Amino acid sequence: MSLQNELKDILAQTNTLAKKAQEEKREFTPEENDLILEWKQKADDLRERIRKADEAAEAFKSLAGGDGEDSASPVEQSRSVTAKSYGQAFTATEAYKSFQADQPHGTPVSITARNLRVKADPDPLSTALPGAIVPQMLPGVADLTYPQPNTFLSLITLGTTTSQFLKYRQLVSVTNNAKKVKEGELKPLSTLSTALAEAHAFTVADGTKVTNQELADDGVISSLIDSVLTRNLSAYKENLVLNGLGGTDEPKGILNTPGTLQIPFDTDVVTTVSHAITQLQQAVSGIGVQAVVMNPADNEALNLMKDKNDRYLSNAPFATGPFTLFGVPRITSSIVPQGKVLVGDFHSVQLLQKTPLSILAFNQNEDDARHNLTYVRAEEEYLLMIREPRRIAVATIAGAPSGNGSH
Structure with a gap:
């Protein structure tokens, strides 16, 4: 499981526990408090590991001569x-x-x-691109920010x-068959x-x-x-x-x-x-x-x-x-x-x-x-x-x- 998915899983468990306590209109039990503290420590650790992984990825792009968000790993570059x-x-x-x-x-x-x-072109509003045209305003059909024929x-x-x-x-x-129904009535199909x-x-x-x-x-x-x-x-x-x-x-x-x-x-x-x-x-x-x-x-x-x-x-x-x-x-x-x-x-x-x-x-x-x-x-x-x-x-x-x- 990826670091991001592990973090999402912990946050989802926390939300589920909080929702359960809210529905039962009660405070957290001592066992639940211990569990929450344990999850908090794990979440902080995962966030730190994710931060370091992101920094390493940016460093790799710099060393590889990448240009930022469009850079890819060697495997991705070999595919496309x-x-x-x-x-x-x-x-x-x-x-x-x-x-x-x-x-x-x-x-x-x-x-x-x-x-x-x-x-997508980094300068989509430019009409100086080869073959570009002034976009027509066609509601629901044309992307008005990008000059291309419809x-x-x-x-x-x-x-x-x-x-x-x-x-x-x-x-x-x-x-x-949608309709308004009263409590206890058979729902429409x-x-x-x-x-x-x-x-x-x-x-x-x-x-x-x-x-x-x-x-x-x-x-x-x-x-x-x-x-x-x-x-x-x-x-x-x-x-x-x-x-x-x-x-x-x-x-x-x-x-x-x-x-x-x-x-x-x-x-x-x-x-x-x-x-x-x-x-x-x-x-x-x-x-x-x-x-x-x-x-x-x-x-x-x-x-x-x-x-x-x-x-x-x-x-x-x-x-x-x-x-x-x-x-x-x-x-x-x-x-x-x-x-x-x-x-x-x-x-x-x-x-x-x-x-x-x-x-x-x-x-x-x-x-x-x-x-x-x-x-x-x-x-x-x-x-x-x-x-x-x-x-x-x-x-x-x-x-x-x-x-x-x-x-």
Whole structure:
């Protein structure tokens, strides 16, 4: 047991003893007083040992040339590298640095960087970062302190798992029988209707060939990893979450999962989305509608809708600020089929990372070695779980107008 856990255990026993005496409305017994004094001595000793351990850890960081809170023990450093982006994490690994030191005589190339992790930027309000944008104020969706675009993957729950395969319960419906009860009355019982679902781990990977000169330049290879490989992986993960793959042991995706609310087209996109919001609120008590997700072409048609006097109904094309529909943020995704709109609370969709991102670079084939080319591959492993499909509505807007409206 760790020192911290031993201390917590002693404090918990003390609180339990005090609560018991209070409930019995009495003073501590002589035996209890002796026990409390014994616990006090143990707690003081543990606190001193914890203090010394913390001092030793700080001393180790200083001796190892660490920079404070981001320093890690040698074991932790061997498992993962922490950086602002995956590209920087790759170029910070000992494997890459060793290759770079060997250039231009670094062939054959074999660089393996596993369990790469990124951390929040120390200056999140800066918009001078590469690729940074001024954040839009989208309540419930955007982190207003960090400049990043709002995407579909930012709506769902991202987490981790150690499982290769999971059977889980999808929540289909809830019968709410909560009520006021008098003393002695039978307490109410709410019921949950669930369906058994499965989640199988899947690997997402992409790669590209680079020259050995590109690979040896940490700025070039870092930007390529961040701008191409990780972007491609994100786009593919978004497609899996929305559409799935269709196989027996493959993720089904939101659009192919039974239980979502199906909203037929009515009059125009505005009316149809309004029906979707209303039906979600009727189906799920207290739901917070998180976003309206639509294909860019449908979003453009909505932006360009005009009244009978040829005036734009939206804040397009020159106004700034968030784009919303009935106060709900609008987010575009080219993966959403044109003519469909997703509305709802997407937090119950869980994309769990089983294996952190790994980047490998190698040229162990005759053709690449002869042409000074190296294959750079990025891959990671995930499970997809759609816990509560009824919190998402799929609306059909195929009949939505693309020109003048009738409002």
